[in-house]
C-alpha cells in the first residue's frame with residue numbers, strides 16, 4: 001500500500017482527493033504556472049529555468065561553512081525570490097530573473113510561501129560561490145556537492161536535468177543552444193551525446209567553459225564533459241545513458257533530496273498527488289545519426305559502452321531554443 005504520508009485524507013473544493021487539505025491550493029498554482037510560466041505545459045524555457053532555479057535555491061546550503069561560524073545558506077527556502085535583490089546579482093544566477101519574478105507573482109496571487117518561513121529568517125543572502133560553475137574541476141564540483149550531502153552518483157543523477165537545457169550566458173552569440181539534441185524531452189540523450197568525441201565549435205567563437213561539441217548546434221560545457229569521463233562518475237553516467245527508466249528513478253530520488261535541502265522533512269506536507277502523471281516514455285536511447293560506437297569515448301573501466309541503436313540519417317543540426 002501507499003506510504004503513510006501518501007494516504008489521501010482530504011477532498012478539495014474541485015473534487016480532487018489529496019494527502020492533506022493544505023495541498024488543494026497547489027492545484028490553483030499548478031494551472032496558473034502551466035498557463036503563465038510554462039507556455040501551456042510545454043517543456044520549454046519556463047520549465048528549464050524553473051528547474052535550474054530549484055537547484056540554485058537549494059544548493060545554497062553548506063554545513064561546512066556553518067560549522068566554521070559563517071552563514072551557510074538556508075537550502076531550499078525560496079531565498080532566490082525573497083532576496084532576489086541580493087541573489088540575482090550572483091553570476092551563477094544569470095538569466096534567472098524573469099522566472100524569479102514570474103514565480104513571485106504566482107506565489108503572491110495564491111498566497112503560498114516562497115519557501116519555508118523558518119529558513120527565511122536566516123537566509124538573508126545566499127553566500128556566493130556555493131553554486132558549482134561550468135569551469136570548475138570535477139574535484140571541486142564533487143566536493144561542493146558532497147558538502148551539501150550528495151554522493152558522486154547523486155551528482156550524476158541530478159545532471160539528468162541537462163537533458164532539458166540550453167545555455168545563454170556562456171556563449172551569448174549562440175544563446176539558446178541546447179545541451180543535447182532533444183531539449184524538450186527528458187531523455188537519456190544528454191548522457192550519450194556528452195560521451196561523443198568533440199569535433200566542432202557550434203558558434204563562430206568559443207564561449208566561457210565551452211569545449212568542442214560532437215553535433216552542430218549543440219553546446220558542450222567543460223564540467224559536463226569532465227564529469228562524463230572522470231573515473232568516479234563515468235560508470236554511473238554511462239549506465240544512465242543506456243537506461244531511461246533508471247535515469248528517471250535516480251533523478252526523482254536525488255531531486256526529492258535537493259528540493260528539501262535545509263528543511264526538516266517531517267514538518268513538510270507531501271502534495272505529490274497534485275503533480276500530473278508524466279506522458280508516455282520517450283523514444284529509446286540512440287547514438288545520433290552519422291555517429292557510431294567508435295565515436296563514443298567510453299570512460300567506464302569496468303563496463304564497455306553498450307551497443308545502442310544508431311538513429312537513421314546524417315548527423316542532425318540541433319536548432320536553438322527560445323531562452
Ligand code: HEM
Nearest residue numbers: 048051052055132133134158161165166167168169170223
Ligand atoms: C553540478 C554542476 C552543475 C553545473 C556546473 C551547471 C551549470 C550550468 C550552466 C553553466 C548552465 C547554462 C546557463 C546559461 O548559460 O544560461 C546550466 C543550465 C541548466 N542547468 Fe545546470 N549545472 C549543474 C547542475 C545542475 C542541476 C543539479 C540542475 C537541476 C537539478 C541543473 C539544471 C539546469 C537546467 C534545467 C539548465 C537549463 C536552463 C535553460 O535552459 O535556460 N543544473 N547549468
Ligand SMILES: [Ca+2]
Nearest residue numbers: 057060075079
Ligand atoms: Ca536558498
Ligand SMILES: [Ca+2]
Nearest residue numbers: 163182185187
Ligand atoms: Ca533531452
